[in-house]
Amino acid sequence: MTNREQEIIELIRKNPMITQNELSEKLSITRSSVAVHITNLMKKGVIKGKCYLLNDEPYVCVVGGANIDIQGFPGEQLVMNDSNPGSVKISYGGVGRNIAENISRLGIQTRLITAVGNDDYGRGLLEAAGKCGMDMKHSLISDEYPTPIYLSILDEEGDMKVAIAQMAVLEKISPEFIENRRQLIKRAQLCVIDTNLPEKTLVYLTQEFPEMDFYLDTVSTAKAVKVKNILGRLHTIKPNRLESEKLTGIPITDEESLRRSGEYFLKQGVRRVVISLGGKGTYYRDGKNEFILETEKAKVVNATGAGDAFMAGMVYASLNQISPVETIRLSAAASKLALSHENTINPEMSVENIKILMEENYHVKRLS
Known part of the structure; x- marks a missing residue:
């Protein structure tokens, strides 16, 4: 050519x-x-x-954030308001980008629409995407804003304690920008979005592509509220307990309130809700199935990318028409694989390695 x-x-x-x-x-x-x-x-x-x-192959489209992850790991127990000996890891991250890379590593053609700065970090993100088979050619490159940076401090258990996110360039992903990529989005098998996008863009996306199955990652409690008024346009939503409470107004204190939360989402029009319960498992509900999947507690090296891997697992399972229970088992195994590596993306992420972890013990508690 x-x-x-x-x-x-x-x-x-x-x-x-x-x-x-x-x-x-x-x-x-x-x-x-x-x-x-x-x-x-x-x-x-x-x-x-x-x-x-x-004439492209079938693909998944992801519209969301991409950034540089700078993570601090304490050598011993984290002491607040003090300098902690430890290590610092710099890697490529961002919820949308992480989901897209995980999907790509599971053998699915992936197009990522995001925004980066015209700087060394931005060029690095674009180059890294090509190496793992992820297409970022349709992303915005800004001369006005720098590439997003996510700076986080983890505790001795691998959980994030505090973080600062520099994400201004993502405001440039406007409805007008999305409109210029209409055919790319329209032809995707499904579209994953995250709440790092401006609220007006989330509204526009879900309004202009009514036939598209949108899978939403809520990102955080502060950002989740952006979709409160458009829940009915979403196919799948994956909040954690706190994000669910923010969207529904229902405190999750027991099984009964958990079920009421799931019912709330379905009444709003969401076709499938998956609520992360941390170490207590995962709650699943659609129009026919409702259950809690309980799995063995995982050893955590870095919890940052676990939810992103979980979403990628759901995408893979959906495209392969896997049953609800097996979908959550597969997604939970992908999450566990992510937890076991210090990088946000486990370089060993693959369908084969996920299936190995799926052989471990689990328990399904049917609720309907």
């Missing part, structure tokens, strides 16, 4: 409705030259049908 053909493909990816006249203007070549290149690309099978649809 020639360099000019590559340029044309990139412009078509951004706007499949682009005309040959617009292509000629952007590339500073004649319209007749554009027509020749388009014809050649169609003969090669790269472009098919009208509106210049690209």
